[in-house]
Amino acid sequence: MKLNGSDIICEVLLEQGVDTVFGYPGGAVLNIYDALYKYSDRITHILTAHEQGASHAADGYARSTGKTGVVIATSGPGATNLVTGIATAMMDSIPMVAITGNVGTPALGKDSFQEVDITGVTMPITKHNFLVRDINTLAPILRKAFLIARSGRPGPVLVDVPKDITAKFAEFENETPKKPVKTEISSDDIAKAVKLINQAQRPMIYAGGGVIAANASDKLLELAEKADMPVSCSLMGLGSFPCDHRLYCGLIGMHGGYGSAMATGNCDLMLVVGARFSDRVAGDAKTFAHNAKIIHIDIDAAEFDKNVLVDLTIRGDAAQVLSKLVEKVAESKHTEWVDQIHAWDSEIHCSQQDGDNATPEAIFAQLNKLMGPDDILCTDVGQHQMWAGQMYHFRKPRTFVSSGGLGTMGYGMGASIGSQVGNPDKRVVLISGDGSFHMNLNELTTLASYDLPIVVLVMNNQVLGMVRQWQKLFYGNRFSHTDPCRKTDFVKLAEAFGVTGMRIEKADEIESVLQAAFDKHGPVVVDCRISKDINALPMIPPGAGADKIITEMN
Amino acid sequence: MANKKVLSALVRNHPGVLQRVAGLFYRRGYNIETISACATENPKFTRMTIVVVTSDELEMSQVIRQMSKIQDIRRIAILDEEKAIYSESMMVKFRCESDRRTEFLNLAYRNHMNVLYIGDSTVTVTLTGSPDDLDEVLSKFGEYPIVEMTRSGMSAIEASDRPFVEMDDAEFIN
Numbered sequence: 001m002k003l004n005g006s007d008i009i010c011e012v013l014l015e016q017g018v019d020t021v022f023g024y025p026g027g028a029v030l031n032i033y034d035a036l037y038k039y040s041d042r043i044t045h046i047l048t049a050h051e052q053g054a055s056h057a058a059d060g061y062a063r064s065t066g067k068t069g070v071v072i073a074t075s076g077p078g079a080t081n082l083v084t085g086i087a088t089a090m091m092d093s094i095p096m097v098a099i100t101g102n103v104g105t106p107a108l109g110k111d112s113f114q115e116v117d118i119t120g121v122t123m124p125i126t127k128h129n130f131l132v133r134d135i136n137t138l139a140p141i142l143r144k145a146f147l148i149a150r151s152g153r154p155g156p157v158l159v160d161v162p163k164d165i166t167a168k169f170a171e172f173e174n175e176t177p178k179k180p181v182k183t184e185i186s187s188d189d190i191a192k193a194v195k196l197i198n199q200a201q202r203p204m205i206y207a208g209g210g211v212i213a214a215n216a217s218d219k220l221l222e223l224a225e226k227a228d229m230p231v232s233c234s235l236m237g238l239g240s241f242p243c244d245h246r247l248y249c250g251l252i253g254m255h256g257g258y259g260s261a262m263a264t265g266n267c268d269l270m271l272v273v274g275a276r277f278s279d280r281v282a283g284d285a286k287t288f289a290h291n292a293k294i295i296h297i298d299i300d301a302a303e304f305d306k307n308v309l310v311d312l313t314i315r316g317d318a319a320q321v322l323s324k325l326v327e328k329v330a331e332s333k334h335t336e337w338v339d340q341i342h343a344w345d346s347e348i349h350c351s352q353q354d355g356d357n358a359t360p361e362a363i364f365a366q367l368n369k370l371m372g373p374d375d376i377l378c379t380d381v382g383q384h385q386m387w388a389g390q391m392y393h394f395r396k397p398r399t400f401v402s403s404g405g406l407g408t409m410g411y412g413m414g415a416s417i418g419s420q421v422g423n424p425d426k427r428v429v430l431i432s433g434d435g436s437f438h439m440n441l442n443e444l445t446t447l448a449s450y451d452l453p454i455v456v457l458v459m460n461n462q463v464l465g466m467v468r469q470w471q472k473l474f475y476g477n478r479f480s481h482t483d484p485c486r487k488t489d490f491v492k493l494a495e496a497f498g499v500t501g502m503r504i505e506k507a508d509e510i511e512s513v514l515q516a517a518f519d520k521h522g523p524v525v526v527d528c529r530i531s532k533d534i535n536a537l538p539m540i541p542p543g544a545g546a547d548k549i550i551t552e553m554n
Numbered sequence: 555m556a557n558k559k560v561l562s563a564l565v566r567n568h569p570g571v572l573q574r575v576a577g578l579f580y581r582r583g584y585n586i587e588t589i590s591a592c593a594t595e596n597p598k599f600t601r602m603t604i605v606v607v608t609s610d611e612l613e614m615s616q617v618i619r620q621m622s623k624i625q626d627i628r629r630i631a632i633l634d635e636e637k638a639i640y641s642e643s644m645m646v647k648f649r650c651e652s653d654r655r656t657e658f659l660n661l662a663y664r665n666h667m668n669v670l671y672i673g674d675s676t677v678t679v680t681l682t683g684s685p686d687d688l689d690e691v692l693s694k695f696g697e698y699p700i701v702e703m704t705r706s707g708m709s710a711i712e713a714s715d716r717p718f719v720e721m722d723d724a725e726f727i728n
Contacts, residue, residue, distance in 0.1 A: 119570065120570075120573070123570075123573065123574060123577055124577055124581055127623075127625070128625040128626075131570075148625060300623070301619050301622070302616065302619035302620050302622070302623055304619070305612055305615070305616070306616060309612075
């Protein structure tokens with residue numbers, strides 16, 4: 001049958017199993033939006049306040065559901081507003097397809113109104129991108145975009161569609177989506193890994209986002225239990241291993257626990273699964289796990305020996321590699337070693353109290369009681385994000401939605417919208433800070449429009465806390481532009497947007513206010529007033545090891 | 555120790571491919587010494603010959619692995635120096651006053667140069683050969699100042715009866 005470009009876009013979306021898209025209309029995508037009107041019974045479009053919010057929403061949708069997120073924006077500023085969201089997805093390997101409009105092909109390259117070379121702009125921050133110049137290539141390009149986005153190491157793909165292409169007609173037939181091809185796993189490598197694991201006296205696992213991307217959490221648990229290997233997670237790996245398990249050692253890296261840090265330095269075998277030795281984990285790449293043989297499992301060969309040199313690499317899908325390992329490794333016990341790691345953890349104390357005022361610790365303690373294992377916690381970026389990593393009870397994969405690699409302040413509002421839209425039956429809570437929240441709080445209007453029952457907890461310490469913490473540590477308390485003296489009243493602000501506003505000041509208000517917020521079953525902002533001198537602790541300074549861990553400040 | 559390698563890449567003949575490769579090198583701080591690219595016998599493909607200088611073998615393997623992730627690159631390999639044939643062409647405009655022209659032309663012909671243009675006070679020549687050959691020939695013209703020069707960058711091919719990398723355009727869209 002003959003369809004126009006806009007109908008072809010909708011047909012390919014349906015063919016790829018997409019029933020929800022995020023976006024914002026504009027001149028160059030008028031035809032696409034006209035088709036979305038026609039397809040509105042099969043494709044739900046969520047309109048955000050700003051394209052950035054839509055891009056983070058598509059990302060949060062992808063992280064929390066495991067499906068590919070789709071975002072649509074118009075040409076020029078619409079497209080450039082997606083840039084931060086696309087870069088965020090790229091750094092954390094999130095499958096996303098961004099469809100942008102552009103001026104008509106005859107107007108391309110003429111500096112036309114709202115024209116921007118978005119494929120040029122996004123080249124370094126997409127897995128791949130396409131500019132559609134011929135209507136007959138539109139459907140194949142869109143299919144390829146979805147295939148690339150979800151193949152191997154997932155990532156964002158952008159398809160730029162000039163306006164005339166969205167109106168031109170082409171022959172269209174539905175096709176079954178192609179399945180990503182899985183990499184063949186070397187049985188030699190598996191045998192070598194099994195030998196190393198069986199020989200190890202003090203083994204540990206460093207699990208990253210790849211475990212979640214590959215849906216390999218069950219296999220990770222099986223392997224850890226069979227070989228009795230303790231597990232530390234990178235920020236991206238949080239949720240891949242249940243936090244109440246005796247083998248769980250918590251977060252690893254700059255704000256990870258002392259146990260994780262000491263285990264890293266003292267283990268004789270480190271099994272790294274779907275992680276990339278980022279500078280926030282391997283502060284000093286040269287001495288990282290220097291007493292250990294390191295086995296690195298990853299789907300992306302370019303991660304091997306990039307930051308830290310390892311002894312054995314296994315390329316492949318984490319779930320497949322782990323299940324082969326589970327089959328072959330010997331059952332063993334490393335009770336003393338596991339106990340030792342927990343003993344290290346109990347050697348340091350970072351509890352920060354503030355009289356009868358509310359503290360992050362007390363807020364998280366209450367949140368942990370209210371949140372079920374399937375509920376979703378989103379964060380922005382900063383101290384509150386690290387508190388979440390340290391104090392939240394992670395139990396299942398895809399329940400923690402946070403910008404790890406790019407560290408995007410302002411990510412949380414959009415991400416929580418995407419998480420809630422993708423998981424209407426789950427509780428979604430966004431932990432933000434007053435700095436991050438100020439960046440994209442315009443999306444409160446989206447919460448109100450769609451009546452999304454998201455509870456936003458703003459850890460309001462009145463300062464840009466993480467930067468200020470670094471100014472305390474490394475810049476002699478010169479608080480350059482981290483104390484913005486803002487007068488925003490978050491309760492009134494929420495109400496202006498049609499969202500319920502609440503406030504917590506004293507510790508004894510936490511239980512009742514959080515309960516009231518949860519009972520609303522509608523959008524709520526809770527202004528959580530906390531001291532500006534509560535820090536994200538412990539902290540290992542950049543480039544240092546466990547011996548330099550900071551447990552108290554001020 | 556600097557490590558120099560010649561990469562041969564078969565890429566999709568499509569706008570933007572050169573930008574993707576150049577962007578990767580810029581972004582990750584790899585050094586390109588020369589890059590040459592042109593369509594092949596199959597119009598769907600461009601072959602790029604890239605001379606890369608890296609600090610060590612590890613960085614070289616990173617270059618290959620990162621390049622392999624560019625969707626438009628179909629095949630990429632390091633040419634074996636023993637088995638490869640290299641060629642580069644250059645055009646040079648030498649300062650040469652008319653009274654020394656005969657002497658200059660004799661030298662040029664002895665070195666297998668083609669003369670492209672004779673001006674009032676310059677002679678423009680071209681020569682093709684391995685980069686080392688070109689350097690060596692240039693050194694013999696020391697007494698003739700160079701007014702302008704352009705070199706194509708190296709291109710290379712394996713000295714064997716089979717293609718070094720097979721073309722496979724099955725998945726191409728265009």
